[in-house]
Amino acid sequence: MSKGRFTRLSLLSDDMDDADFDTETADARPLEEDDQRQLALDLLLDAWDDALAAGVSADIVASAALYAAFSDMVDVLGEDNVADMADNLAERIRHGEFTLHRTHH
Numbered sequence: 001m002s003k004g005r006f007t008r009l010s011l012l013s014d015d016m017d018d019a020d021f022d023t024e025t026a027d028a029r030p031l032e033e034d035d036q037r038q039l040a041l042d043l044l045l046d047a048w049d050d051a052l053a054a055g056v057s058a059d060i061v062a063s064a065a066l067y068a069a070f071s072d073m074v075d076v077l078g079e080d081n082v083a084d085m086a087d088n089l090a091e092r093i094r095h096g097e098f099t100l101h102r103t104h105h
Helices: 033-053 058-077 079-087 089-094
Strands: none
Touching: 033 058, 058 079, 079 089
């Protein structure tokens, strides 16, 4: 799914115990879904910060992230399923679901 974007072992969370990592097979034990979501978000935010620090503007980072997300989702879920999900995005955005800092008019 990730098309090789996050494959380095060094990207494993620093707070994982050595017991969570099998050095014989170099595979991490499967994470619970909530832990996977948190790890994924942490990794993406780190990459986002790295891009900003390298001089890439936030809107370009956001566009690249959306492209990567949608292309991977289409690859896994199919165009129709992703299009159905995206149909609701405009309403969710307008209702503030993705707004981190609200300004009151």
